Amino acid sequence: MTQREIDEYIASIPYLSFQQRRMLKEESQDLELWGEEHITDLMPTADELALMQKNQVRSAFNKAMEKIAQMRRNPTDYSTFNPKYDFNERKPNVVADFKAPDRIMGSCPCPKDGELTRCCNLKTLDAVQQCGFACAYCSIQSFYSHNEIKVVSDLGSYLENLKLEEDAWHIGTGQSSDSLLLGDDYGTLSALARFARRNPKTIIELKTKSARTDWLSQDLPRNIVATWSVNASTIAKKEEHLTATLEARIEAARKSVEKDRLVGFHIHPMVHFKGWEDEYAALVELLRNRIDPRNVMMVGIGALTFTKQNLKALRESGRPTRVTQMELSPAAGKFSYPLETKRKMFSFVYSQFPKEWKDNAFFYLCMEDPTLWMPCLGREYPNNAAFEADMKAHYLSKMAD
Numbered sequence: 001m002t003q004r005e006i007d008e009y010i011a012s013i014p015y016l017s018f019q020q021r022r023m024l025k026e027e028s029q030d031l032e033l034w035g036e037e038h039i040t041d042l043m044p045t046a047d048e049l050a051l052m053q054k055n056q057v058r059s060a061f062n063k064a065m066e067k068i069a070q071m072r073r074n075p076t077d078y079s080t081f082n083p084k085y086d087f088n089e090r091k092p093n094v095v096a097d098f099k100a101p102d103r104i105m106g107s108c109p110c111p112k113d114g115e116l117t118r119c120c121n122l123k124t125l126d127a128v129q130q131c132g133f134a135c136a137y138c139s140i141q142s143f144y145s146h147n148e149i150k151v152v153s154d155l156g157s158y159l160e161n162l163k164l165e166e167d168a169w170h171i172g173t174g175q176s177s178d179s180l181l182l183g184d185d186y187g188t189l190s191a192l193a194r195f196a197r198r199n200p201k202t203i204i205e206l207k208t209k210s211a212r213t214d215w216l217s218q219d220l221p222r223n224i225v226a227t228w229s230v231n232a233s234t235i236a237k238k239e240e241h242l243t244a245t246l247e248a249r250i251e252a253a254r255k256s257v258e259k260d261r262l263v264g265f266h267i268h269p270m271v272h273f274k275g276w277e278d279e280y281a282a283l284v285e286l287l288r289n290r291i292d293p294r295n296v297m298m299v300g301i302g303a304l305t306f307t308k309q310n311l312k313a314l315r316e317s318g319r320p321t322r323v324t325q326m327e328l329s330p331a332a333g334k335f336s337y338p339l340e341t342k343r344k345m346f347s348f349v350y351s352q353f354p355k356e357w358k359d360n361a362f363f364y365l366c367m368e369d370p371t372l373w374m375p376c377l378g379r380e381y382p383n384n385a386a387f388e389a390d391m392k393a394h395y396l397s398k399m400a401d
């Protein structure tokens with residue numbers, strides 16, 4: 001059934017309010033992404049509805065909504081999700097002569113007022129804009145043109161002239177692209193290395209899902225730290241398209257450790273799916289077996305979270321995914337799992353790490369509700385400034401080791 005036919009069906013239903021039609025439309029789009037049933041499988045036919053009284057139509061609507069709500073509450077079942085993708089259309093050109101716009105430095109997307117999330121005040125540097133990978137949940141995809149990866153060609157001179165704000169002690173390049181997707185093919189890492197040498201107390205974080213290790217032959221200063229975004233293997237396989245396999249990412253991290261580089265890991269976004277406990281336990285086991293914790297600077301943990309725009313873009317794309325098969329509870333202006341689900345997932349994954357990891361790495365919850373810290377990590381901070389100060393002290397002492 002096409003989305004147009006579904007739209008016509010929804011438009012034909014009598015007695016529903018504008019708001020109810022809008023809800024049906026969004027749910028029908030999500031059902032299409034999940035590849036399970038159509039909204040018409042959960043509701044009476046248009047002919048049947050035409051003969052119904054108002055209370056019967058409303059009751060049919062409520063039943064369908066409850067069925068979908070139940071699907072959202074249950075852990076997502078990936079065993080029945082095997083869509084075929086054609087990523088041939090997704091061969092973005094690299095635009096290498098892109099001049100830095102006025103502002104490529106920014107801040108992480110935590111809400112600035114009210115400390116609704118515990119935020120570490122990461123600064124962001126958009127050295128490369130758009131990504132060649134295709135993670136289903138990624139918001140970067142909807143910011144920029146799909147067909148162009150823009151590399152800031154004058155990054156070196158931009159950084160030379162940059163007056164760093166006083167609170168800019170850690171900067172990430174992974175908010176506008178994958179930080180190691182292009183390695184140093186266009187001189188990005190060389191420019192960052194010169195900047196890092198001039199600012200030895202500023203940490204540059206390269207967040208990646210790639211398996212590139214060619215950059216390890218470069219003489220990068222210690223304050224450049226590569227971090228790998230890792231996930232349960234089902235999520236890596238079924239939702240993080242075109243990225244390196246989980247094994248390959250961890251192997252790249254291991255090779256970095258072999259060169260005595262500091263590394264970090266982001267277990268983010270955690271997904272609540274059938275089998276999540278076994279698979280996140282296996283992920284931690286893999287890290288424990290392959291990585292020497294003395295070289296691990298940090299482990300960030302967080303859950304799947306969407307902005308309204310992100311959800312809209314996903315629904316309009318029509319590309320099959322089950323990442324939206326979740327409760328979508330309001331979370332600091334965005335949508336995420338209910339706190340109780342997050343509490344279960346975060347405390348579980350943290351409990352899987354042995355003491356040696358907990359003593360060496362700085363574990364934190366990334367952009368999450370402050371009330372989750374104590375039940376999940378056994379510690380908390382009274383405010384963002386205290387969190388940031390602790391993280392900074394840990395990172396700097398790790399660099400000095």
Ligand code: SF4
Pocket residue numbers: 131132133134135138139140141174176177178208209243
């Ligand atoms: S690797 Fe990062 S930037 Fe690239 S698509 Fe995935 S989430 Fe987005």
